[in-house]
Amino acid sequence: MNPYDFVDANRKDFIEELKELLRIPSISTMSEHKGDVRRAAEWLKAHLESIGMARVALYETPGNPIVYAEWMEAGDAPTVLIYGHYDVQPADDADNLWLSDPFEPEVRDGSLYARGATDDKGQTFTQIKAIQSLLANGQVPVNVKFIIEGEEESGSTNLYPFVEQHTDLLAADVVIVSDTSILGLDRPSIVVGLRGIVSLEIEVRGPSYDLHSGMYGGLVQNPAQALVQILAAMHDEHGHIMVPGFYDNVREVDETERAELAKAPFTLERLQRETGVRVAWGEPEYAPHERIGIRPTLEFNGLVSGWTGEGGKTVLPAKALAKVTCRLVPDQSPDEIYRKIRDYVAAITPETVTSEVRKLHEGMWAVVDTESAYMQAAVRAYEFGFGKRPIFMREGGSIPIVGTFQQHLGAPVILMGFGLPDDGLHGPNEKYSLHCFDRGMKTAIKFYEELGG
């Protein structure tokens, strides 16, 4: 059976198998889920063995295991390294926004809902099923290696050294990463730029314990107040970041690429539908799609201080914490930005409290070559799978490992994403369109056939 027919014939089974993987709450940022993360790795190992991959193994790391598998029987054909991750974001649901259990997958309106449905279990699975469909036909036209990590959502800490130390094992002609989105089912697109990231905690400390706000209020500096003063000094009213030197190394994007990026313009209607906000925000000198694609950010992901429960508690809190991430663009470096923020916070912290800026994790931005033969093959594959020629775009998210692959394997990277903009990744009701699953498998099969020539 040709691989496309195999996809059509086995669609239902593929969905049930994916549901099995999605049921495992492999949240890598929460230590209590350590066991679940390993369970997901072991599930994948068994699954890759079952579809006929060779040398399937879990590589242990100081953190979560890395799943490896290969099929190297395509002789002189190119070798493709397929990257994915089996860990997921937390799925806390204090406001009861999830319509179904995040770890009990459910199909509604043509989409599969679950934490990890698109990011990245569903997309990784799309690649696995494409290779399985080719294997079922007797032959994959390229040599294939899978590397599937379990720490993408917590900074890929152990993958970086693993790649550096296993360049032979991972050697490839091209690296495929399925962990991005297209603009729409009828608007295929390929991401050619990703932002870098540095994740921080800013903590302000005052008294040694929570004080009575009546007995000390007005006389002791409130760390929550000091923190909001510090955080408020991070942006001006137009959204420009006020950390001295923050933009020093931002490379201006040339007019040719700005024109290409403008083919995927922002529409307020789409933003409203996807997010519920009435109006856009951000640097007025840049078009809305440019604010995401080519400009850096400094974002507050979380705030916590004092009493956060029901009702009131009249405390003057002992400390206040902000969780912050910066999205970075060429040629900013995560450590440079961390140091600039650290120094700025130190300079503006009043003497009545103490502050600390801690770096949690970091990752480099990436820019992808749009001229390579691999990219041209990818363009043809999307045109086959989605019925339309894809456009190039830059995405606001970060997949720091892309830069590491480029640097240490010397191979071009293709971001072969199949998500949709409203998939709700990292938020409630994450989903993966079953159309994307289907077209994704066919796009990938076509791509490998194109490479195999």
Place this chain on the structure above:
Amino acid sequence: MNPYDFVDANRKDFIEELKELLRIPSISTMSEHKGDVRRAAEWLKAHLESIGMARVALYETPGNPIVYAEWMEAGDAPTVLIYGHYDVQPADDADNLWLSDPFEPEVRDGSLYARGATDDKGQTFTQIKAIQSLLANGQVPVNVKFIIEGEEESGSTNLYPFVEQHTDLLAADVVIVSDTSILGLDRPSIVVGLRGIVSLEIEVRGPSYDLHSGMYGGLVQNPAQALVQILAAMHDEHGHIMVPGFYDNVREVDETERAELAKAPFTLERLQRETGVRVAWGEPEYAPHERIGIRPTLEFNGLVSGWTGEGGKTVLPAKALAKVTCRLVPDQSPDEIYRKIRDYVAAITPETVTSEVRKLHEGMWAVVDTESAYMQAAVRAYEFGFGKRPIFMREGGSIPIVGTFQQHLGAPVILMGFGLPDDGLHGPNEKYSLHCFDRGMKTAIKFYEELGG
């Protein structure tokens, strides 16, 4: 046995009884403790019956019951209404700061440690044991009424109308409130001013759910960022409150009273010992003790937005919340201040988000007459109990019911407090000095003997 000897003879039993009451987690701000709150009321009812009080009853309210008891056999002697509260603050302990279980009382270094030890179960109990010691001697020199509520920590919502509707039941010549502190074991003092309070939540809302900070960061206004901008606009760098009109109705305190208040001066050493902060903070035009006693505040009690757990989560939060209380001074009104903050927040909220200011509860400030015969009797009683003449001071805390008693019962109020400044009320390791318990009982007995003449 004379009542002082009775105290000495029964000290151990009194402590064991108080421990029983302290074991009940009667947290009125948390609905899950509703049953515990009632259990504390019923414990008190039974206890007041056991010491010989009459007409002991629980008065039901839409919230928690009010405990009432009386002993009216002193003929023409004055009638004293003794107020206390049996509810306590939460005792969340995320940082493991409590050295013993907050609801398993423990004596260490001459103090009894538990949530509510001083605020206000311990102090209320001091009054009950003083009356018991007089009753055990056959006669209380005054007529006594107890009113002990269960909602002080959540705004006394149902006590205000209860007082207004039961002026006959509660009629008294003087009201005693034991819910404040003295300056030190060898520095007795009587609080003659309390701040009012208004408790608020300020919430900023943006997208309908938490967004991926990479996909939308830079294009969608972050509600946490909008909130910190709003909160940062609440104070200037010197601690002055920037809400327009906030100070309009603040009555200046005359030089005579400022001189009296200056007898209890602030010392940096004491502040450092009590709180762990290195330096004081606040309005430079006012002496440190005045910042607490005679100036209003706007304090952040809590902040919460987005991801607050371990590690990072790269979300752009849907909403951000601040818990705020203002301590108020004569002649500010809680509702006036709420409205001014509400209008200010509305005026400075950017159009990219929505905001709401909700009033949780409120209470009036109070100023006490220092010239009355009752106050003079209280001064003599403290001198007897603590061996030193007490000084008058203003406290930063709020006991809003004091103003209600003054207004509706037409009776002077004496704030007969026995706490110490480092008792940790509302914070971890709340305690009540057993010296204060002992001297407090004897001061109270002496006061009632003075009144009975």
